[in-house]
Amino acid sequence: MADKWIYAFGGGLTEGSAEMRELLGGKGANLAEMANLDIPVPPGFTITTTCCVDYLRSNEFPVGLWEGVKENMGRLEKAMGAQFGGGDNPLLVSVRSGGLHSMPGMMDTVLNLGLNHETVASLEKKVGNRRFTYDSYRRFINMFGNVVLDMEHSDFETQLTAMKTRRGAENDIDLSADDLAALVKDYEELVITKTGSAFPQDPYEQLRMAVEAVFKSWNNERAVTYRRLYNISNDSGTAVNVQCMVYGNMGDDCGTGVAFSRNPSTGEKALYGEILFNAQGEDVVAGIRTPQPISDLKERMPECFYEFEEICARLEDHYKDMQDMEFTIQNGKLFMLQTRNGKRTAAAAVRIAVEMVSEGLIEKRTAVRRVDADSLDQLLHPAIDVNGDSHILAQGLAASPGAAVGKVVFTANEAVAQAEAGEPVVLVRQETSPEDIMGMNVSQGILTARGGLTSHAAVVARQMGKCCVAGCSALDVRSNEKLFRANGKVVREGEWISLNGNTGDVILGQADLVQPTLAGDFATLMHWADEFRTLGVRANADTVVDSEAALKYGCEGFGLCRTEHMFFEEGRIDHVRAMILAENEKERREALANLLPFQRGDFIGIFNVMKERPVTIRLLDPPLHEFLPKTDEDMEDVAAILKIDVEAVRRATEFHKEQNPMLGHRGCRLVVTFPEICEMQARAIIEAACEVKKKGLNAFPEIMVPLTSGEREWKFNEEIVRRTAARVMEEQGITVRYLVGTMIELPRACLRAGEIAETAEFFSFGTNDLTQMTYGLSRDDAGRFLPDYIGKSLVSRDPFVAVDREGVGEMVEIGIERGRKSRDNLEVGICGEHGGEPSSVEFCHMVKMDYVSCAPYRAPIARLAAAQAAIEHGAYQRVEVH
């Protein structure tokens, strides 16, 4: 018995359900589910994703598929009382892709399949609408030509435009039935010219070719790019949905639209959508015509509206989530074409999740899981200050919230080029298309002249968390001339504009920004997340200002305070340079003694804010040449300030140069050469702790040795810290609590973790450097070739963004296992930038770390991701070292 390749839905036989998303794709599973719920869907069937995978492997239809297709077409003929490819009542179908993950605009669709010279005639006779019939046929030829026959859409457009010009028609709708019939002939000629063959007339041949084209489109470049961008596996394949056609373009009692059960931008609980009367669905999604709000349906066809409203409520109740639906009204009858969980902005996701809990629709744990942690980033960034003094150039649709301030660019390529050069850019387009995705991804925001709230630009921008103003019709975009005009003003490439994604304002110049607030639903959700999570969340922070941000964003301490950042400040850098340029230990100690009060003061400031929370302080890490002057002029300045010969400065600068500074004289290696640096820093920390203790504050420094490679080196450093601490406490007559531990950021440290943990009280995995060493990959240099790796799918994700679990992750696991084996209560955290990236946070939970540390403003992301990981993988007991 062959595999079951096909699942029927509607018309009296439904074999699938919502649970079968992997097999039937999201669209197919939901069509089956709607049919099961007795919601009106045009009948059809779904060819499975496994069938697609099989086809892509063997390049031929698997055994039994084609027979199944014919059998199901027979069923549809019976259900509709129609005939595929002939008869008085010709059966027409749509063929659509639909994988496990929705990929808007990525995969291809063919409508009106089954039309040919014969059926077009019978259809005309049947519906009595010649214009509709030929419009359908010309659309079919266009889509089929484009999607299946690999022809250019623009070639068809050119002919359509030519026809309109010939007829003096402004819009498509102004073309008559005969015009369209003539256009069909033009299109058919075009097919012969471009492909060398006539347009296929056999409907089953059309169907076979369309199914194959959908299968193949899984691997088209846009689809691959999209999957790469959203980390979707290349192996799952797409299903194919073959469904009886219904028409929104058969007259004024017809229409087609899309709607959300709640507002996808704000989360407000209200039907939100758009309808185009007398139009086909593709017109909406493509953003070619600007549609009307769905409330217009209520006026024009109240029964349809109320039925639709009722179905929306039922679907939301059924799926327990906000729904994104497509529908068509054919001669007053409502058909649901699709429902799926709707994409939404982070703000909407938070509001919907929280409100659904209070509505009793979902539980807290579901609410916590429902918000994409990374998307919170949108809420943690500034917005345009509406009270600011700004020149509003034009207003469009507030398609995706937030703010964007950048220089105008007109092509995706230019956006990428500018962004690589470090320039913030705003991508301005007539309308966007899937080819623009890379450009959108690097832009601060997107501005389009055409397209509605569900246009490509809007949908993609919301998902990316980018600010987007769409359908700004006042704009006259002239990409070729690298400028746009708006209300009499000309804006050229490279000029600054600002977008307000919350209002739709397009602002000339760089607008003022206001900081986000973290109250309300956001605070509620964060509170729930904190209830669920096991992982602690700390901040990578260096200053008093950072400390305050850390507390505001819910950090429980510092995971990484980089002491060298303090070295660069004015009044200090000269002492640092004097220390480096010292001729002997005595001079070096003098310079360090000058630095001591600054460092001590820094720590007192931080302790005063962080109170009794742990503050992990990393001892000096960067190579010394980072502190030395680079230019001749700077060298002269330094020589003058330090009252030494400029040649001495030059020699020292030359001496400290390194071939591979990443692998050079840095981290605790500096201490092996200059133990007095470590002494000064340990002294500053402990003196600061003693100082605040005098005022009753029991600060808690965790002193961290960077770049440890093995036990002897570790113990050399550790002993200096402990000896210095003991001496300071004796001098002061005060005992303070502190830990001494180390960063684990070299593969060798992971291997030697057992021995290191004999005396190290905590480990903090420095996954930035650990990734560099494990991969042998310089973060500074990888930019030139890592894109080739991602482009050729040789790595799944940039390992500097998300922890490479297979390599770096295993090193971390080895380190934790060996460390904990020799010390039960070893505190383990991570302080690479991965600490604020959700999949890395999940990994940290899976390996049972005690905390992650990240930039303060990413802490809410980490908190939510940690809660999701705990719900997914179960909680555990954290180490208690305090």
Next chain:
Amino acid sequence: MADKWIYAFGGGLTEGSAEMRELLGGKGANLAEMANLDIPVPPGFTITTTCCVDYLRSNEFPVGLWEGVKENMGRLEKAMGAQFGGGDNPLLVSVRSGGLHSMPGMMDTVLNLGLNHETVASLEKKVGNRRFTYDSYRRFINMFGNVVLDMEHSDFETQLTAMKTRRGAENDIDLSADDLAALVKDYEELVITKTGSAFPQDPYEQLRMAVEAVFKSWNNERAVTYRRLYNISNDSGTAVNVQCMVYGNMGDDCGTGVAFSRNPSTGEKALYGEILFNAQGEDVVAGIRTPQPISDLKERMPECFYEFEEICARLEDHYKDMQDMEFTIQNGKLFMLQTRNGKRTAAAAVRIAVEMVSEGLIEKRTAVRRVDADSLDQLLHPAIDVNGDSHILAQGLAASPGAAVGKVVFTANEAVAQAEAGEPVVLVRQETSPEDIMGMNVSQGILTARGGLTSHAAVVARQMGKCCVAGCSALDVRSNEKLFRANGKVVREGEWISLNGNTGDVILGQADLVQPTLAGDFATLMHWADEFRTLGVRANADTVVDSEAALKYGCEGFGLCRTEHMFFEEGRIDHVRAMILAENEKERREALANLLPFQRGDFIGIFNVMKERPVTIRLLDPPLHEFLPKTDEDMEDVAAILKIDVEAVRRATEFHKEQNPMLGHRGCRLVVTFPEICEMQARAIIEAACEVKKKGLNAFPEIMVPLTSGEREWKFNEEIVRRTAARVMEEQGITVRYLVGTMIELPRACLRAGEIAETAEFFSFGTNDLTQMTYGLSRDDAGRFLPDYIGKSLVSRDPFVAVDREGVGEMVEIGIERGRKSRDNLEVGICGEHGGEPSSVEFCHMVKMDYVSCAPYRAPIARLAAAQAAIEHGAYQRVEVH
């Protein structure tokens, strides 16, 4: 019951034996063993090494030690009929260190202990030799003052010289008994002046202080340096030997000497040694007086000579090895003071090992184990061409064989400084001392004006495998003036000289050199080694000349052929640059097409020499900027040659610059960006193999992908190679055998080895880079701080010299285990420079690699080390992939 801290020997009670070297040290164990063999040794006792360790930890004598010392002193008093610290027949003892490993000149010795004002009088009365008595006493004060009281030896020397000047005496021997008695008084005053206390008169106090001083000397700087240099553990401690004094300086029927049972320089089977009549042992070792050949003993005291000869034979037969012995003749009676296995040159080691097998004294496996593999280096280097045209400046003793050509330096510090600057140097000294070790280590050779074949310079140079000419009395060395005079010629610092360690010639200028021969005993030993070893030995070699050397030194194939070395040759580099500067793939392919014939020709040449042996060829590895011009002038040249704008060259050079080139765009990463490079190289290799196959030669390339980090990247590269190979073979209609495999040199590759080995046919561990990545340590930059690590004992050995087993070694083990788990017959080798270093070769054997690869001239070292590892750890079956 307390530990047993003391083991007696001689005088009727011997508690130790040769097996107890760890506990008693080499000297103590051998004294006990000699006593057990009824060989005349002065009786004494040995305080154990564990006692030293205990003392160094607690800083006090362990319980029971002092009681044991007194008890044993009582035993010695009884055995000698003498009294320690009094009586008519005062007992005097020597106190000497002696650890597990012999450390010449490193540890301290005190002779004549027990003398004080009282005993010096009774001794005078007893021996009736006032001069001898006071000479003994003044020597005792000098040594005790220097070693125990931490006074300067030179202060005593100054007084001795002053006394000689006062008395008009040329040599020490010219001083009268009264002179020496006066000198004793001077010395005693000096002690008070320098230490604030009188010289201790209580013999037990002297003994206690001396034992403590020996214990403490374990940690003196020279000892620590020596151990570091020779990789001796710091933890084993030294034993202390307390032994009754016998005297070689009591008259003309007295003498003292050292001798080897065979010639330690050539290996010739003949007694080899020196004697000083009427002298104390320290005079010989310190090289202060030039001694007479031992054959003189035969003339002056034939009975003693024959007894000594008989003892030598007995000891060699007993220890089955060449012996290095110290003896003293006191009034015609021979006493053996020490025997140990003698240090020898590599040439001697080989000859002795081979001859002892033919003498039936040892087995082949013992012979193979007896030669230090690293020392073979001495035999594999060039010697002075004695037929060359050379100006012989002077002749000294041929103290250590080989040749040295370098610039004259007069201090160890200057030697180190010059060597660091890349200059070859010859260290010229009046005589060397332990302080000079670092300088000797970096010099090409050592030349001394004083001292014999067993002087410090000679012993240390032989062990280091350095050429040494000693006792060149024609030299007038004036270090202060930075020059020496010899036979009317003045040679200044920085001038070139050459040393012939085989003849003792000192040659002006740079002498011609001849290559070593590898025949005779050397060939025999290598043949035996090959019988025992499991590991294959291949060559790191790039050219036809290298190929011939590889075969000469016994390599079984190439383990690493670096194709980029071929890129630098004239006629090629321009094409390489054109390739790098190409604006597009088409131009790049054109440049590569121009390179193809060169690469193909290279491989044909190598295959023709290497025949059917495996030739592992690494595809392009270095970052492209290594091929680009550096200076403005070079850039202009390149622009002119390639007929492009110089600005384009400058831009490209700028573009290719990297922050951390070691972690940059190199290895197979280049291929991901430019697959056509790999295609060209694979094509060149397979075309070459086809070409030679036409002439009946079945070459065997193993194509190696560098810097693989994971399976997808590996497969991307592998597929290009296999696809290209298949295409070439189809074009040529010829099938050739080849393997495709990869270097494993990133920690991640070790972790992902299982997946990589699914299709990789071999692994070659690139332990140079693997060390850099595992340690996060740049080989180019480590020179500035790694010495601090070695100095502070934070690493045992430079990990770039010997494989770091604990870290890098574990990564290798993980890689091998995972690789072999997924592919039974995975061929595994190593091609880092560790492949020619004995302890690393042992490691490779322990992890069951199939081969090591190293520079051709180091192959004999690898072969011998591999044999030793197989004997030590057992043989195993190698993978058969051919």
